[in-house]
Amino acid sequence: MQAMHAMRMNPPSPSPHGVSRARLGTGLPARAGAGFKPQHLQDWMEDANAPAFFEVHAENYMGAGGPPHAWLTRMREQRPMSLHGVGLSIGTEEPLDRNHLDRLAYLVDRYQPDAVSEHLAWSTHGDHFLNDLLPLTYDTRTLDRVCTHIEQVQTRLRRPILIENPSIYFEFEASTFSEQDFIRQVVERSGCGLLLDVNNVYVSCRNNQRDPLAYLDCLPLHAVGEIHLAGHAEQVDEDGNLVLIDNHGAAVTDAVWALYARVLLRTGPIPTLIEWDSDVPAYAVLSSEAHAADLNLDALQNVHDGIAA
């Protein structure tokens, strides 16, 4: 597995700003990838023009064996892989679940993914798993705790991880940092990279009447190792107010594509993943979303080639 991985790994390529992707702990190509769903296995295998990398939720592959590991092994042999945790509860007020961290470490050892990521959120309390990515109060106490937990994960996995910005529906009065400033502190202190979910930026900013471009201005964009794009739902609450729900259940909206293009101009080409987790479409629909992201990456390359020439 190790030798195979070394052969497939892309050499770190300098971004337009001279930042090596390898420094951010990802060996993913700066192309479009897609979330892998088992029902798409055959289509991925037969598609010569398939997305350049795939991502799986770590918790779906924590069983001892069976078909999930067989699929993952086949996919891993063909494509760079991003392992995305959804259950480690980095922001929990309690100690990290060591058993869960061990399970994640096992997957990392076994599959040698090109990127490992988790969320800036919490999802466990006491004995219970709350099965949602819950928001954090952004204060120094949370900052200390989150950094300690990320360092614990990075030490256990012996590699830096990427942390994803959340989608939020409200903020906390007790927060003393903006989310952007909090994320910048986390990146600086823990040495982790940023998984920039552009849909989450859009959803959070719309829901809390913030300016997404101003939000991006304050983020540590030099640390972005992967981008997520996904669809969201528009919902009207009982008072008639619009709220955007991050449900990964539809095509990426025009507004998020536009924001993505703005992000790329600032970051240079970044591995970009299409997430689609509910109402999962046919493979062709998913891969065409990935190709749309590739067009953005191509356009960016042309801009940079033009500047270089």
Next chain:
Amino acid sequence: MNAMSTQSSFAAALWQPGLGVPAGLRVTAGINPAQRFAIHRNNIVVALVDALAADFRVTQALVGEDFFRAMARERVRTDPPRSPIISEYGAGFADFIAACHSAAPVPYLADVARLEYLRTQAYHAADADPLDVSHFHTLLATPERIAGTRLALHPACAWLSSRYAVHSIWAAHQGLADISDARLGAIDLDKAECVLVTRPQSDVCVDPLPSGATDLLDRLRTGMPLGALHMDHRRQASTVSLETLLVLLIQHQLVVALDSTPE
């Protein structure tokens, strides 16, 4: 409010809508924080109910979607998951159903749920190569070793003995374009049945077992050698012969190792 109480009160309010919305949420003018907090309440419950519905398709078909989802919501409320591995949340659902008064008119429902969770477990169980039949030939060629031999069973195999016709009920729901088209009219629901769940290759298989076989399998799994199993079997006047059991083990590729070393 100290930081420790923030997540505690947040978590309590998530599970108990009667507690209202935790203090300290900030929303923009004109927005009701309760509406926003409800998004998380809804996310948690809907995702878990969906996960149960995906793993208990026959159970759901037997009672209909509305009843099933109401029952699953009650499970989520009273017995939330304790692990981030959601495929394990089905553990205990059958016991919950067995204790659920509103499900009492469908007395076989809990055992069907038990069978469906055995399938989920088999699906995720460790990989192991079934023993080639030549190993059994070798064993039979040295009869003096048979009595002391213990069998290691495949990690994915499991079985169930029910007072109801669980295998027939489950089988009636397979291969249909719409699972709700399943008909139970021809099944004697009160006929006791035993079921074997295996995963010899990648697919999980469900097969009927002769009654009495599950007792023998239980004892085999504890590591009882074949000789002792034979004695036990004669004492209990089991309805299944040891020969029948061995044929089953070979047919369904249930054995991954033979151990003939003395204990």
